[in-house]
Amino acid sequence: MMRLLVIAVVLALACRMLLGKWPWDYLQTRSDGRQRLGRARRLLGVGRKASRSEIREAHRRMAAILHPDRGGSTAKLAEVNAARDLLLARLPADNISHEPPESPQ
Template sequence: MTKLLVLAALVCLAVKLLTQRWPWELGQPQARSLAESRARNLLGVEPNAKREQIIEAHRRLLAMVHPDRGGSNEAVHEANAARDLLLARLVERR
């Protein structure tokens, strides 16, 4: 029984070293990709959007959610965070 537990622990460690995720996390989407997907949905851009498209979508969204137009500060912060995340991902891909 002890040998089985040691073997299971070694397999878990091997999976973690190879995939950077624990075995029980393999079926779950990564948090970073979920955040990127949410940001793309918020701004309404495609996964392969260029920098100019992201900035233009951000401007359009800000025009709708700005506090001077009945929006909220939280919505502006969320739009800014989405823009920043997507632009940072573009830089990482280069």
């Protein structure tokens, strides 16, 4: 019995060292909203604490790459637009007032 306990502890530590997470962390499911936020961040390539200007800049970069006029697809561009909208909607309200308004192009 003691041998099984030692093996379990060693496996848990190995999992933590190799994969960066404890084994029981893989048992938790993320909520749908958190999954969408994570996917939107990955799609735009921004971090959790990205500012409004960082999100906009990342969106411009991705939109330029994926625009249908440049060989991209409308579906992918729609995904990028939805990711931008989701991330901007989740920003705290006080983040809005600290940045100058965007100039029209």
